[in-house]
Amino acid sequence: xxxxxxxxxxxxxxxxxxxxxxxxxxxxxxxxxxxxxxxxxxxxxxxxxxxxxxxxxxxxxxxxxxxxxxxxxxxxxxxxxxxxxxxxxxxxxxxxxxxxxxxxxxxxxxxxxxxxxxxxxxxxxxxxxxxxxxxxxxxxxxxxxxxxxxxxxxxxxxxxxxxxxxxxxxxxxxxxxxxxxxxxxxxxxxxxxxxxxxxxxxxxxxxxxxxxxxxxxxxxxxxxxxxxxxxxxxxxxxxxxxxxxxxxxxxxxxxxxxxxxxxxxxxxxxxxxxxxxxxxxxxxxxxxxxxxxxx
Numbered sequence: 599x600x601x602x603x604x605x606x607x608x609x610x611x612x613x614x615x616x617x618x619x620x621x622x623x624x625x626x627x628x629x630x631x632x633x634x635x636x637x638x639x640x641x642x643x644x645x646x647x648x649x650x651x652x653x654x655x656x657x658x659x660x661x662x663x664x665x666x667x668x669x670x671x672x673x674x675x676x677x678x679x680x681x682x683x684x685x686x687x688x689x690x691x692x693x694x695x696x697x698x699x700x701x702x703x704x705x706x707x708x709x710x711x712x713x714x715x716x717x718x719x720x721x722x723x724x725x726x727x728x729x730x731x732x733x734x735x736x737x738x739x740x741x742x743x744x745x746x747x748x749x750x751x752x753x754x755x756x757x758x759x760x761x762x763x764x765x766x767x768x769x770x771x772x773x774x775x776x777x778x779x780x781x782x783x784x785x786x787x788x789x790x791x792x793x794x795x796x797x798x799x800x801x802x803x804x805x806x807x808x809x810x811x812x813x814x815x816x817x818x819x820x821x822x823x824x825x826x827x828x829x830x831x832x833x834x835x836x837x838x839x840x841x842x843x844x845x846x847x848x849x850x851x852x853x854x855x856x857x858x859x860x861x862x863x864x865x866x867x868x869x870x871x872x873x874x875x876x877x878x879x880x881x882x883x884x885x886x887x888x889x890x891x892x893x
Contacts, residue, residue: 622663630657666816696888720796728768729838731776746841
């Protein structure tokens, strides 16, 4: 798969490691602490719970900082017994060969998907209609909040637009009448062929690919992807058919020209930020395989 692991590029002192790990925990706790408190109270959040229920990473694992390949901690190290870490030349570092042996298929899939996505232009004409298609002609909404335009008004918005959803994990939640209104038929198998960087869900999923590469993905990269996912999720739901004003979210009325313009501007900004993170994830894949993915 790759040549034998190179020596660590950098060996951190214990106080450096501790400071970086603590800063990561503080950064992540901005989101995990309120989520855990809501869970303790049995209180659901229609926007932010998605980051912890749809995505499988737990708050505890998300809080755990990893330096990524090429950075080690002089022994003794608190993470010496963690999976895929090894003692080498008096320092504990990521065992890249062991990680790739176990997770090589994931590394290759992530690289293939993200490289294909990055090769395409961003499409910004979907206007977040995937959320509307998930409730089209269905009176049992997916969230316990009211529809901003009511059921009939929501259906009218769907019928007045052409839907062009490229993302399978959004499309699979379409109601049966909405499925036939989509120009495309995304499947899991065609995901690398259809994914495009303007898609909000593709941007959110950068977080998924980051934690699936953990502990090889540096903690800072995972946190950057998570924070982008939070912001995208907020736009996704503000532009949805739900009325979330009681939760502090003003709607982006995509049924109006002004709302469409607001949505597209935000979508393009997220696509630009996502492109940077996507490349950083691709760099991790390349580093893990010694560039073999391009050969």
